[in-house]
Amino acid sequence: MTNQLDQLAINTIRTLSADVVRKANSGHPGAPMGCAPMAHVLFSSFIVANPSNPKWPNRDRFVLSNGHGCALQYVLLHLLGYNMTMSDLKAFRQSDSKTPGHPESHLTEGIEVTTGPLGQGLAMAEAHLESRFNKPGYELFSNCTYVIAGDGCLQEGIASEAASLAGHLRLGKLIVFYDDNHISIDGDTELSFTEDVLKRFESYGWHTQFVKDGDNDLAGITQAVVNARNVKDKPSIIKIRTTIGIGSKDQGTEKVHGSPLKPDDIAQIKKTFGFDPEKHFYVPDSVSARAESRWNKLLEDYGIEYPEESAEIKRRFANKLPEDWTDHLPRYTPSDPSVATRKLSENVLNKICDVLPELIGGSADLTGSNLTRWKSAGEFQADSTGIGTYSGRYIRYGVREHGMAGMMNGMTAYGGLIPFGGTFLNFISYALGSVRLAALSSFRVIYVLTHDSIGLGEDGPTHQPIETLASLRALPNILVLRPADGNEVSGAYLAAIQNLQRPSAISLTRQNVPHLEGSSIEKTLLGAYVLKEVKDANITLVATGSEVSIIVDTAKLLEKEGIKARIVSFPSFELFDEQSLEYRLSVFPDGIPVLSVEALSTFGWLKYAHANFGMTTFGTSGPYKEVYQKYGFTPENIADKAKKTIEFYKGHTLVSVVQKPF
Amino acid sequence: MTNQLDQLAINTIRTLSADVVRKANSGHPGAPMGCAPMAHVLFSSFIVANPSNPKWPNRDRFVLSNGHGCALQYVLLHLLGYNMTMSDLKAFRQSDSKTPGHPESHLTEGIEVTTGPLGQGLAMAEAHLESRFNKPGYELFSNCTYVIAGDGCLQEGIASEAASLAGHLRLGKLIVFYDDNHISIDGDTELSFTEDVLKRFESYGWHTQFVKDGDNDLAGITQAVVNARNVKDKPSIIKIRTTIGIGSKDQGTEKVHGSPLKPDDIAQIKKTFGFDPEKHFYVPDSVSARAESRWNKLLEDYGIEYPEESAEIKRRFANKLPEDWTDHLPRYTPSDPSVATRKLSENVLNKICDVLPELIGGSADLTGSNLTRWKSAGEFQADSTGIGTYSGRYIRYGVREHGMAGMMNGMTAYGGLIPFGGTFLNFISYALGSVRLAALSSFRVIYVLTHDSIGLGEDGPTHQPIETLASLRALPNILVLRPADGNEVSGAYLAAIQNLQRPSAISLTRQNVPHLEGSSIEKTLLGAYVLKEVKDANITLVATGSEVSIIVDTAKLLEKEGIKARIVSFPSFELFDEQSLEYRLSVFPDGIPVLSVEALSTFGWLKYAHANFGMTTFGTSGPYKEVYQKYGFTPENIADKAKKTIEFYKGHTLVSVVQKPF
Numbered sequence A, B: 001m002t003n004q005l006d007q008l009a010i011n012t013i014r015t016l017s018a019d020v021v022r023k024a025n026s027g028h029p030g031a032p033m034g035c036a037p038m039a040h041v042l043f044s045s046f047i048v049a050n051p052s053n054p055k056w057p058n059r060d061r062f063v064l065s066n067g068h069g070c071a072l073q074y075v076l077l078h079l080l081g082y083n084m085t086m087s088d089l090k091a092f093r094q095s096d097s098k099t100p101g102h103p104e105s106h107l108t109e110g111i112e113v114t115t116g117p118l119g120q121g122l123a124m125a126e127a128h129l130e131s132r133f134n135k136p137g138y139e140l141f142s143n144c145t146y147v148i149a150g151d152g153c154l155q156e157g158i159a160s161e162a163a164s165l166a167g168h169l170r171l172g173k174l175i176v177f178y179d180d181n182h183i184s185i186d187g188d189t190e191l192s193f194t195e196d197v198l199k200r201f202e203s204y205g206w207h208t209q210f211v212k213d214g215d216n217d218l219a220g221i222t223q224a225v226v227n228a229r230n231v232k233d234k235p236s237i238i239k240i241r242t243t244i245g246i247g248s249k250d251q252g253t254e255k256v257h258g259s260p261l262k263p264d265d266i267a268q269i270k271k272t273f274g275f276d277p278e279k280h281f282y283v284p285d286s287v288s289a290r291a292e293s294r295w296n297k298l299l300e301d302y303g304i305e306y307p308e309e310s311a312e313i314k315r316r317f318a319n320k321l322p323e324d325w326t327d328h329l330p331r332y333t334p335s336d337p338s339v340a341t342r343k344l345s346e347n348v349l350n351k352i353c354d355v356l357p358e359l360i361g362g363s364a365d366l367t368g369s370n371l372t373r374w375k376s377a378g379e380f381q382a383d384s385t386g387i388g389t390y391s392g393r394y395i396r397y398g399v400r401e402h403g404m405a406g407m408m409n410g411m412t413a414y415g416g417l418i419p420f421g422g423t424f425l426n427f428i429s430y431a432l433g434s435v436r437l438a439a440l441s442s443f444r445v446i447y448v449l450t451h452d453s454i455g456l457g458e459d460g461p462t463h464q465p466i467e468t469l470a471s472l473r474a475l476p477n478i479l480v481l482r483p484a485d486g487n488e489v490s491g492a493y494l495a496a497i498q499n500l501q502r503p504s505a506i507s508l509t510r511q512n513v514p515h516l517e518g519s520s521i522e523k524t525l526l527g528a529y530v531l532k533e534v535k536d537a538n539i540t541l542v543a544t545g546s547e548v549s550i551i552v553d554t555a556k557l558l559e560k561e562g563i564k565a566r567i568v569s570f571p572s573f574e575l576f577d578e579q580s581l582e583y584r585l586s587v588f589p590d591g592i593p594v595l596s597v598e599a600l601s602t603f604g605w606l607k608y609a610h611a612n613f614g615m616t617t618f619g620t621s622g623p624y625k626e627v628y629q630k631y632g633f634t635p636e637n638i639a640d641k642a643k644k645t646i647e648f649y650k651g652h653t654l655v656s657v658v659q660k661p662f
């Protein structure tokens, strides 16, 4: 059922992909060859985008969930006229190329997301913005999100989490192609994956279809996409049976998955396809450019009728924040009553969510504990459910931490939104795969992580984080913030929202803490600052979050014994590392030993302190004050550790921790 | 349909659970009250176990997946006559009690696993041991695994991964009760969880049933369990509609989920149930004890006919290793050819898997990359598939890292097995939730983690671990091993298998490394050791894994300039920390600056070295030698860093990194 032009295009994708992988002598030829027909149908008949402006807001989104098949995507970008030359293709998987081994959205124009099942988040963003901004006659947001996914993608738990919620949310503009090639890396899928995929997606509330001959039946694929687009109240999955590495002598086996095809095999493929590999692809790029200019005109007209909304769209898609939004951040004085930092976080959300309509978020079924719901929040739900609307901004992620983090990435990739998501600090570990992709992709997302130490008490060691902050701090390009009081919580949100190019994790207590003398929003942005300076100090005490008020009391105890302790509050390692050496030396001067205190793993703290007091084992279940006592987080015990530290370093020429040999 | 005795028992569980949570003033009363009928049916009519020997190998296993409902489990253990007194119940969630806020298997007799969907692994273990050891007339292994799970459990991705594989593996002795109470923490499940759960499990190949009135229909629950037990070739899920917190004024709402009921509410519950809370439970404990003694007699007879198998069962369930198994670990000399440590790991598996029949494992669909399949391995598959048998020991986990780690925990909890699982080091992040539970539960499992740095090359930064080892090292009670050559790989396996009470993560290269002069299996067990000693050294260079041979070359470069460098190979932080201070000082003596080199995050390395060279950003896609060059992992660049380190510390009285103030 394939006309000659279509067949030529498909074979171009296949042979070029094989060449690209061969040239790199590394990579995955099989999936690009098998998926060429569906990709061709999608890009030649459906996807509306503008290669000369890859960031046009209402473009259709395309996600290659099986990112190892990215040769396909690079070839398509090249053929469609994106900024992707033949020499870029030839540099596939080479250092400093824009064609890395797996797609990276921050590196390559036209790549929406860095691998992963983020289609869900993209479709949520569309649903929200459509509901928020579209007006009668003005279909400003109407794009579809198309995903190609393989067996491997569908085996991962995160895909189940996202698919279940996408079904619940009735995201009609999400269309997934399931490349059913019966092959995984270990061999035939009968080894470990024999579930009925379409039935599973039906159970999630999806619309499902099956195309039997995905190698040849272009009409069938086309009709399936048309059907999928016509189903408005359900996401769609189209299972397409394909032959991995089609054309190769090893087609249909795992051999074509992850290694280049042999040169003689490629030669016979080209012969089979009867084929001049230099022939170019049919690209309706003029159509695409017209689509954007039509949209621009629409936005212009919309702006006349709806000037505020139009300005808001432009502001948000330009990644600009409203003027003076920071005036709404609450400030506190030491006379304000003690309160948990998770509650202070709720205060911030109550103040800023109305000023920043791009904030959208919720919790992984811990709303009452994470305190992520602001007073004026509306529920983000399908309008047809009667329990919310897509214009709502409060998301019920369900008990799906990994899915939540993936969706947040997708919403950020869409544009115009700042997503946040709450869970217990300990359970961000369930989501690290997607947290890592946020950091790698330079996505501004905000994790609201409460119950941030053994201080959560009775829920016990299964819930008490120990290693969690060290994990996050060791990850590049993420801000980790553990604020100590009200001003620092406001400062943490300011840092998170101002940092356009990285995610932030805000670590918050379950238990109450006092407001500190000397804290401020501005100082929080420095990462660390001197809360109390003392002349001729014997020691510097440094702590984060709930432990700062404990070292304040420790210093008072020491003072009674004539020992002078400076106090440093340290909300963020990363922000501090970015300050001048001069400033950092003013916080940690030469000659004074530093003792750190944090009720989490000490791992990594030697970077800032000569001696570290913290956790080295798992915690225990019990009322929080008893648990703190048990592990020694008391002014008395820390005063003892301080004296030992002073004693140990007596007579040493102590260099500041911020001085390094290179 | 409930007789009086049953009703009394159920109401005992309900009121006692409410009392327990009230006394603690913290905890979750709703699930124990709602699940009381199903738990009563299970424990009074089906579960065969011996309270006076909670570790009897063929006992039925019970997993409370919704671990927050553990008041239920503690009450049951008390009523069934386990080592759980009324005062233990009264100490619910208090410090140092055996009734922590979530169940912990290492703390409390009768608890099989520390929260989580581990039923899958338990059932796999039974299937394997049954197939391996049962003989005609000797049903030594025949137990069932029963699980109670809530909506939250089923929303998590790991549950989907495990359920899909359990269906594929046709695990007929796994029976899951789904407590369908329509309530999650945020409120009604209509907020975020509206999928058709039974249809989803059908799609995985499960047998499904529905009991409409789980509050009262004991006969229905009983019949469903009978049916489930009769289906031998499919796991079973029984959806049971219940009322959370039944009896409370707030029954059926999220209010009874996570906070104690009010005293007056508890009083009216007891009145409603017409009820003396001191009445005791009907416990068929004599039956249970008889079951074990019958089994012991069976094992004795079996031993006469099958002495080898019987001895093996006893050895394995006593956690003893065969004599002299370590003789099979391969040893190497520097003249042996360079080879990747993942390949050296395969060599070890080839040598020891036949000697240690308790080893069982595989890979998350990366067999050809992780090299986890030993030559004589048989496939672990349902016999009816024709592609393997349950007596096989090679597991195709599929692309399900989190599920894999959970299953490994379950198999360890069952006993008689040492499970291992392979993936890329970077993707252990997907499994951290279960890795953490392995560490907390003191489970001996082995993670085989290949492609352990930017040295994996072309797959690029989505696959190149940076923060991953720091994450694992910051986690308590896990051995992290990064061996440098053949002898160290053998040593790493020795350490992993000898350490009965903790998991091990073995980090392995994709690229080739030479065998080192001076390495040995025995020295590996010390965690760190001097590979090359030099008198009057100017610096100590320390590295792990693939970077050790680089610092060997660095030392040669420095020597040409008259700079004397000692060399330390450092396969494991944790093993080194356990050595005597004297030994540790011999590795890192006072007065000599230490420079560490590892092609991963430097985070945490100051614990052992004054200056650290490593990664502080994400990596890049490219051939591995170019990538190493780009980030400076060359003898030339490291020699430069060494000179800077020596210069910086000139004139300082340098204390050894192992000396600490407290």
Ligand SMILES: [Ca+2]
Binding pocket: A150, A151, A152, A179, A181, A182, A183, A184
């Ligand atoms: Ca596949």
Ligand SMILES: [Ca+2]
Binding pocket: B150, B151, B152, B179, B181, B182, B183, B184
């Ligand atoms: Ca529930």
